[in-house]
Amino acid sequence: DAKTTQPNSMESNEEEPVHLPCNHSTISGTDYIHWYRQLPSQGPEYVIHGLTSNVNNRMASLAIAEDRKSSTLILHRATLRDAAVYYCTGDNYGQNFVFGPGTRLSVLP
């Protein structure tokens, strides 16, 4: 299983960019890197995923290191609604189900 490590918590000011790092040094070559986030009292929700190339969607960008041992989730302009716990996980499309404790992101007005 791909083990991931993330900082326990991070803080950002509203409207500022946020870079959330994740180390996944044991990830296999076929594991996609997935990011989910969990708002209070809700189940996790999908944010973004990628294999080797950087990815963008309407929620965020994902920058993947060339050696794939780390990645960074980028929220371009943090809003108060982005305050959540963010999880990165290596996921071979349902064959790998390891979530760490994640990073609790606080967004300050």
Add this chain to the structure above:
Amino acid sequence: DTGVSQDPRHKITKRGQNVTFRCDPISEHNRLYWYRQTLGQGPEFLTYFQNEAQLEKSRLLSDRFSAERPKGSFSTLEIQRTEQGDSAMYLCASSSPFTVQYFGPGTRLTVT
């Protein structure tokens, strides 16, 4: 609302009682997962189904836990002889093969 529903949302039970939770996945998803989440931790994988077949079970799933997915649609997770350590959020997720998982809102179990 992701389209995955769970029932009940909250359950309080006394130690030693049996409880059953239900998950209704997104209808076109043939994969269904169960996770357990305790305070301050990420979701821990329990088991997953592809259609009606239970393909993998975690060592966390003791013999007091059983999950079924008859006909490959909804799924139930039963815990027999509940213990205080079973208090947690139980999450269900569904997906199509090779796509991301969509999580339900969870069932919060409190064992007193």
